[in-house]
Amino acid sequence: MTRTDPDSRPSRRTVLVAAAGVALVTTAASGTAHAAPAQEQAPARLVDNRSWTTYTDWRSGTGRGTRPVAGSRPGLTFAAPAGTTTYTDPHLNKTGEWEYAQWTSPVHRLAVPATEVIASWNAHTPAGTWIQIELQGTYTDGTQTPWYVMGRWTAGDDADVDIRRTSVDDQSDGKSSIWTDTFSIDDAASGLRLVSYALRLTLLRAPGSKAAPTVWRLGAMGSDVPDRFTVPASAPGLAKELTVPRYSQNVHAGQYPEYDNGGEAWCSPTSSQMIIEYWGRKPSAADLAWVNPDYADPQVCHAARSTYDYQYEGCGNWPFNAAYAATYKDLQGVVTRLSSLTDLEKLIAAGIPAITSQSFLKEELTGAGYGTSGHLMTVIGFTADGDVVANDPASPNDPAVRRVYKRREWENIWLRTKRYNATGKVVSGTGGVCYLYFPAHPTPKQRKALAAVGVR
Incomplete structure (x- = not known):
């Protein structure tokens, strides 16, 4: 399923690129080179x-x-x-x-x-x-x-x-x-x-x-994030990886199509479930009793059902995902925007993973193997070279979920607000949207890291 930015809507409509799961984009026009506008220096806090x-x-x-x-x-x-x-x-x-x-x-x-x-x-x-x-x-x-x-x-x-x-x-x-x-x-x-x-x-x-x-x-x-095709590059500052459960949305392809046509669109709830379980929470056996026992990872099905927006007809409503996370004991969830990978490094250093929203052509993110008009994945750390370690639910199975993406590519596709789609049309990016889930009573280190990115 592909969701793109309709011509009739304003150019920056970031919500439209959030909830498609992995909506694979054809690359018929991807061979066309586009000259992006000069890089803009963004204000420190937007x-x-x-x-x-x-x-x-x-x-x-x-x-x-x-x-x-x-x-x-x-x-x-x-x-x-x-x-x-x-x-x-x-x-x-x-x-x-x-x-x-x-x-x-x-x-x-x-x-x-x-x-x-x-x-x-x-x-x-x-x-x-x-x-x-x-x-x-x-x-x-x-x-x-x-x-x-x-x-x-x-x-x-x-x-x-x-x-x-x-x-x-x-x-x-x-x-x-x-x-x-x-x-x-x-x-x-x-x-x-x-x-x-x-x-x-x-x-x-x-x-x-x-x-x-x-x-x-x-x-x-x-x-108030300015329209931009590119963002300033940040310098690597952290080498650390958090141990976060790995779940593939594609394992659930075709399951429960009443919730956004099935698991192939469940990038948001799948990412949410990974971080909920990172914090040691899980749905109960009673919560999962409705799921077909033949299905793997039934908690992902439960997350899709529990975040489904009946008007949007999808599981990618950002605040609904944060609200779902907070249904678990002593967890909080917020939707915010971050300004750079440096912000994400502060969170990872304090033990807080993040769910990020981005869209890109296949050739814009080396190793992804797909393009998308809107996708959520979970950032769990950084390599010694500063590259991004992500649990990407758009993977064929759970063991394949952990990915390493090039820092510069990843940072730009996440933080930009303008991009070219596969047909050469200018469409929107999310401008650094992410979900943060964290304890109701954060440690002093966690509280300091959240405050540093503007969340209290």
């Missing part, structure tokens, strides 16, 4: 992260029917319903009534006026409960966006009690739009930017239920 995670954070917002939860992992949950609302699930064709409580964050002023914003959240959603995350921002021209829905999330998918987790299409005010999981300024060249935002969190449950969601982390990453 990303702003803000998360609400502490008891003080949860007390700082405006709540209606919510209460902060103290303890080792502070959060936000129901105090009493603020009211009831009706929701028609477009994927179940079912209308239901729900009790709700609501919390709105303080307004956050972006250190980097943004062209794109991606929200992340970590929550416990018992059966029959769900959450909705919305964003409202202010532009540089002083006007405001509407309240955009950034996601409707629940960990479960029991059609009798749960909604279908989903992104929401067709949201726009003529200045910005929501593309699956990403807020994006429609015309970045105009100079318009988002200068601040607030997040609104709605907790929902069946009327009269005692079950309630608890949200531990809510935040967003704003960025």
